[in-house]
Amino acid sequence: MKDKVKLKAIGVTKIFEEGKQKVVALKDFNLEVKENEFTVIVGPSGCGKSTFLYMVAGFEKPTEGKILLDGKPITKPGPDRGIVFQEPALYPWRTVLGNVMFGLEIMGMPKEKAKKKAMQYIKMVGLTGFENAYPHTLSGGMKQRVGIARALAYDPEILLMDEPFGALDAQTRKIMQQELVKIWEKTKKTVIFVTHSVIEAVYLADTIVVMTARPGRVKGIINVDLPRPRSYTDKEYLKIRERVLALLEEEVRKSLELERKI
Amino acid sequence: MYRFAVGYGLGILIGIPLGFLMGTSKHLYRLVSPILSILISIPTIAWVPLFLIIIGIGDETIILTIFLGCFFSIVYSTMYGVRSVSKELIWAAKIMGANKTAIFLKVVLPGALVSIITGLRLAVGYSWRALVGAEMLASITGGIGYMIYAARAFNAINRMFAGLFIIAVAGLLIDQFILGTIEKKTIEKWGMVRRRE
Numbered sequence: 001m002k003d004k005v006k007l008k009a010i011g012v013t014k015i016f017e018e019g020k021q022k023v024v025a026l027k028d029f030n031l032e033v034k035e036n037e038f039t040v041i042v043g044p045s046g047c048g049k050s051t052f053l054y055m056v057a058g059f060e061k062p063t064e065g066k067i068l069l070d071g072k073p074i075t076k077p078g079p080d081r082g083i084v085f086q087e088p089a090l091y092p093w094r095t096v097l098g099n100v101m102f103g104l105e106i107m108g109m110p111k112e113k114a115k116k117k118a119m120q121y122i123k124m125v126g127l128t129g130f131e132n133a134y135p136h137t138l139s140g141g142m143k144q145r146v147g148i149a150r151a152l153a154y155d156p157e158i159l160l161m162d163e164p165f166g167a168l169d170a171q172t173r174k175i176m177q178q179e180l181v182k183i184w185e186k187t188k189k190t191v192i193f194v195t196h197s198v199i200e201a202v203y204l205a206d207t208i209v210v211m212t213a214r215p216g217r218v219k220g221i222i223n224v225d226l227p228r229p230r231s232y233t234d235k236e237y238l239k240i241r242e243r244v245l246a247l248l249e250e251e252v253r254k255s256l257e258l259e260r261k262i
Numbered sequence: 263m264y265r266f267a268v269g270y271g272l273g274i275l276i277g278i279p280l281g282f283l284m285g286t287s288k289h290l291y292r293l294v295s296p297i298l299s300i301l302i303s304i305p306t307i308a309w310v311p312l313f314l315i316i317i318g319i320g321d322e323t324i325i326l327t328i329f330l331g332c333f334f335s336i337v338y339s340t341m342y343g344v345r346s347v348s349k350e351l352i353w354a355a356k357i358m359g360a361n362k363t364a365i366f367l368k369v370v371l372p373g374a375l376v377s378i379i380t381g382l383r384l385a386v387g388y389s390w391r392a393l394v395g396a397e398m399l400a401s402i403t404g405g406i407g408y409m410i411y412a413a414r415a416f417n418a419i420n421r422m423f424a425g426l427f428i429i430a431v432a433g434l435l436i437d438q439f440i441l442g443t444i445e446k447k448t449i450e451k452w453g454m455v456r457r458r459e
Contacts, residue, residue: 059353079359089350092452093372102368131445136453154358 006065006158006190007056011065013068014051025051029065033192033207034159039249040193040201042248043211043219044255049194052216054161055194057083067156079103082151084112084145086163090135096122097131104152119169121149124183141172148180151177152187161193165200174232176205181187181228198248202241210247213255265321265397265405269328270389276376277333277385280412281340285374291341292436306331306388307395314400324405326398329388330432331392333387337382348399376449379441386436 012029015022025048033039038233041049054060056067056079067074069081082103090099097118104114124143135143144164151159165173177200184191195201201208208222222244226236279292284291306427313323332345347370397407410425 015438057353057357060354077353077356079357081357083354083357085350085354087348087350089348091351091372091456092377093448102355106355106359106364132454150354220321 005032005069006035006037007031007192008068009052009056009070010064010068010201011056012052012062012067013064014048014060015063024215026033026062027217029217031209031218033190035190036188037206038191038193038204039207040195040205041209041211042195042198042201042244043216044213044248044252045196046214046255046258047251048214048216049161049210049211053083053162053192053194056158057081057160057217075151078106079107080157081160082154082156082158084144084147084151084162084164088135088140088147088164089134090143090146090150092135095132095134096127096138098133099146099150099152102150107154118149119154122146124152125149126179138167139172139174144176145179146166148153148183152183152189155227156189158190158192159189163195164193164199166195173200178224178229180204180228185228198241199232202237203232208243208244213251213258219251222247265324265327265387266389266393266432268270269325270311270332270385272325272329273336273389273402274382276329277336277381278340281378281381282344282370282374284337285341285344286370300332300340302334307399310399313437319400322394323400326350327396327400328389328392330386335384335388336378336381339377339384341373343377343381345368346377351431373447376454377448378444382439383441385440386433390433401403450451 006210009029009031012026013024014026015024017023029048029052030115031052040058041052045048051060055062056069056074058074058081093101095101097115100118100121101114104117109117119131125148127142127145127149130138130142135146138146147164160232165176169174181204193201193204202224205224207226209220211217212219222240224240226234226240230237271368280294288362306339309330310327313326317323326393350371352365353371355365393405394407394410397405398411406425406428410422413419413421413425445455450457
């Protein structure tokens with residue numbers, strides 16, 4: 001079904017308290033994410049975009065408001081969601097295969113079946129032949145591929161990505177963006193992807209959510225209706241990029257002001 | 263040797279679980295940590311006279327001393343190992359549906375291993391020290407420490423050296439062949455520590 005709302009954030013406010021200091025990370029944040037869509041959240045650093053993602057994951061709880069996944073409020077982490085972190089957070093004591101199988105193992109899937117399934121995803125991310133390698137022998141881009149395969153292997157409803165390519169070099173980053181589009185087209189998962197790179201956002205997204213400086217709110221939503229794979233130099237692409245940048249610039253300035261005050 | 267094994271074994275058996283609990287539970291940490299901080303500063307051997315009065319001369323006193331000698335380093339290293347496991351590694355397991363037992367067995371335990379092995383290594387040395395000291399004071403039935411100490415009465419320097427040599431070799435064997443092998447097959451293979459060159 002098209003246009004079905006997969007995830008809904010209603011009036012989400014998150015306040016962090018550290019001693020006497022109170023930091024309002026998000027204030028009255030509302031968002032709808034449609035099924036099978038690729039949503040990218042961009043915003044100045046410290047705007048609470050990762051915090052929002054962690055609340056969707058169930059690692060953090062909203063101070064006010066709620067987040068609904070398929071109509072049900074999120075209360076704790078669970079395998080209906082998958083997550084990829086900036087640092088791939090792989091288990092160094094497990095091989096590539098072992099890492100990708102982790103979720104299936106927890107589900108209690110028989111070993112042979114789990115292995116077969118994991119191998120499919122290893123193939124999908126282009127790591128066939130590396131299944132028995134330990135993470136420390138892999139490059140940054142390869143590790144992140146394992147991270148993606150691990151998050152997809154147990155077939156979650158929604159994939160959360162927290163600046164997954166933020167620590168990669170520019171070339172690898174581009175390749176990973178292209179690969180991710182291919183993977184996404186194969187799986188058609190609902191994705192929420194957090195980044196501060198506008199180039200990345202416009203390349204990947206169906207919908208771009210621009211956030212304000214802290215406390216984070218939705219500043220604007222831009223639909224990217226361009227066919228994939230996109231070109232980084234296409235006229236339409238550049239036009240949209242300009243629009244996003246214009247929205248974002250003001251907020252980045254505000255965010256810098258905030259930092260100066262602290 | 264048997265005294266060493268029992269004392270060190272007890273140290274592992276009690277030290278590692280306690281370390282895990284202290285690494286996981288803030289309350290237990292607050293409760294136990296001050297006590298450990300006080301106890302850790304007391305040289306193990308200083309306990310021996312007290313044990314001699316309470317327990318008397320014999321194996322129990324020696325074993326208890328060895329246990330105390332290795333216990334703290336095992337508890338602390340396990341605790342720090344647990345706390346060194348990153349939030350993301352635990353989060354990743356949680357979102358994949360892992361319950362507490364699975365997180366413990368599949369994430370925290372292997373994640374803490376680098377630190378645990380370091381602690382066990384240090385503990386071997388501490389245990390030997392405690393053993394020799396305790397045997398000098400509390401043994402009537404022999405043992406390496408006792409042998410060195412008793413040799414003094416006969417001016418038998420060669421026997422003293424033999425005793426020292428045995429301790430050194432036994433320490434080396436435990437460190438290299440047991441702990442070293444575990445290290446190679448686990449944390450070194452996983453790239454959690456660099457390979458020795």
